[in-house]
Amino acid sequence: xxEVKVLTKILKANDxxxxxxxxxxxxxxxxxxxxxxxxxxxxxxxxEKTAQLLSGSISLGAxxxxxxxxxxGERLSEAGIPTVxxxxxxxxxxxxxxxxxxxxxxxxxxxDLLFIENVGNLICPSSxxxxxxxxxxxxxxxxxxxxxxxxxxxxxxxxxxxxxxxDLVDKCNFDVSVGRENARKVNPRLMIFELSSLEGKGMQEWxxxxxxxxxxxxxxxxxxx
Amino acid sequence: xxEVKVLTKILKANDxxxxxxxxxxxxxxxxxxxxxxxxxxxxxxxxEKTAQLLSGSISLGAxxxxxxxxxxGERLSEAGIPTVxxxxxxxxxxxxxxxxxxxxxxxxxxxDLLFIENVGNLICPSSxxxxxxxxxxxxxxxxxxxxxxxxxxxxxxxxxxxxxxxDLVDKCNFDVSVGRENARKVNPRLMIFELSSLEGKGMQEWxxxxxxxxxxxxxxxxxxx
Numbered sequence: 001x002x003e004v005k006v007l008t009k010i011l012k013a014n015d016x017x018x019x020x021x022x023x024x025x026x027x028x029x030x031x032x033x034x035x036x037x038x039x040x041x042x043x044x045x046x047x048e049k050t051a052q053l054l055s056g057s058i059s060l061g062a063x064x065x066x067x068x069x070x071x072x073g074e075r076l077s078e079a080g081i082p083t084v085x086x087x088x089x090x091x092x093x094x095x096x097x098x099x100x101x102x103x104x105x106x107x108x109x110x111x112d113l114l115f116i117e118n119v120g121n122l123i124c125p126s127s128x129x130x131x132x133x134x135x136x137x138x139x140x141x142x143x144x145x146x147x148x149x150x151x152x153x154x155x156x157x158x159x160x161x162x163x164x165x166x167d168l169v170d171k172c173n174f175d176v177s178v179g180r181e182n183a184r185k186v187n188p189r190l191m192i193f194e195l196s197s198l199e200g201k202g203m204q205e206w207x208x209x210x211x212x213x214x215x216x217x218x219x220x221x222x223x224x225x
Numbered sequence: 226x227x228e229v230k231v232l233t234k235i236l237k238a239n240d241x242x243x244x245x246x247x248x249x250x251x252x253x254x255x256x257x258x259x260x261x262x263x264x265x266x267x268x269x270x271x272x273e274k275t276a277q278l279l280s281g282s283i284s285l286g287a288x289x290x291x292x293x294x295x296x297x298g299e300r301l302s303e304a305g306i307p308t309v310x311x312x313x314x315x316x317x318x319x320x321x322x323x324x325x326x327x328x329x330x331x332x333x334x335x336x337d338l339l340f341i342e343n344v345g346n347l348i349c350p351s352s353x354x355x356x357x358x359x360x361x362x363x364x365x366x367x368x369x370x371x372x373x374x375x376x377x378x379x380x381x382x383x384x385x386x387x388x389x390x391x392d393l394v395d396k397c398n399f400d401v402s403v404g405r406e407n408a409r410k411v412n413p414r415l416m417i418f419e420l421s422s423l424e425g426k427g428m429q430e431w432x433x434x435x436x437x438x439x440x441x442x443x444x445x446x447x448x449x450x
Binding site (some may be wrong): 006038039040066067068069071090092100119120121122123126140142143144146147149150151152155165167168171173 | 231263264291292293294296297310315318344345346347348349363365367368369372374375376377378390392397412444
């Protein structure tokens with residue numbers, strides 16, 4: 001019982017900071033998406049391509065979470081996205097306190113969309129509210145269409161499912177309709193995108209979605225502010 | 226400071242049970258390999274193919290760890306491997322206590338090689354000794370050759386690296402020599418296998434290695450027993 005109490009306490013403290021983060025983002029009209037996935041599903045590559053396609057129209061920002069190295073943060077910076085790298089030093093997820101610190105180093109008044117690229121892990125990050133507005137889970141085709149059933153907690157916690165590396169569908173035993181069905185079984189409300197960052201398939205729909213999000217957030221800010 | 230103490234205490238308790246598990250396995254002449262990886266790297270498929278190739282010569286057993294479902298346990302049973310499914314109910318790793326319970330349901334006196342297929346997670350499982358004799362990390366080609374640098378804890382904790390889905394190397398931005406170099410940078414002692422469970426490449430070397438392991442363990446048992 002003792003461990004459960006401690007964990008509950010930590011999560012409550014996290015949720016309070018997450019609420020502060022969300023209020024700060026709202027006050028600046030920033031829409032924030034927390035992207036989670038297994039290692040190597042293609043989060044960084046999607047953000048690089050997104051930056052390329054939205055260049056000049058919508059201002060992006062990123063918080064890059066990793067166990068170690070600044071490799072991905074450097075890639076995002078090179079892609080033109082103002083990025084704060086957060087290293088967890090072995091930790092398996094980002095928490096709201098890490099995001100609170102990172103937000104201080106971003107120019108939020110100049111940011112439309114903020115991406116949080118979480119640590120590559122299909123389990124632990126789902127338990128931590130970071131103050132984001134939307135949560136996306138990315139599932140890459142080589143991982144297999146059974147993953148929503150095997151890791152339900154992550155898929156239940158998200159609003160968006162991004163099926164990535166869709167160009168590899170013929171090379172892997174991945175049935176897209178079964179993958180969609182498995183995902184909807186654990187979370188019927190999931191909005192689903194199918195895309196290949198490298199070959200471009202499905203990117204237009206993703207980009208249109210982001211444009212709409214940024215526009216809505218700005219309108220909301222005008223109404224509130 | 227308090228949380229650190231609690232964690233240390235949990236790990237000490239885990240290590241004591243792990244030592245008991247290892248002693249039990251040794252007394253029965255069973256060699257145990259703990260296989261860890263990101264979700265969908267191909268652990269279950271490798272074990273299915275391994276069972277096929279070792280059929281009739283070496284007796285296998287498996288403990289199948291998953292957050293939810295018995296999908297993988299069923300696959301291993303269908304492949305002819307006596308398997309105990311362990312569901313963590315949301316937990317991100319197996320611990321020694323779970324293995325202790327699972328071992329009671331396996332006929333260890335009839336088992337040469339025992340595989341523990343850990344929960345798909347490239348971070349948390351590396352911290353928990355289960356009583357295994359060898360630890361293998363599987364890295365699948367679609368995940369990218371940077372992963373040893375980004376998730377060093379896992380690669381440092383292992384004896385074996387299995388580069389899987391090597392048939393996809395031309396379709397993904399994966400440089401095998403860079404992948405090997407990155408792995409050896411964080412752990413120079415890693416024994417490395419490159420294989421494709423689906424197309425068969427590299428499987429012979431893996432199978433020979435397992436035959437040798439089982440033989441050595443039996444010789445060891447004769448000496449001790």
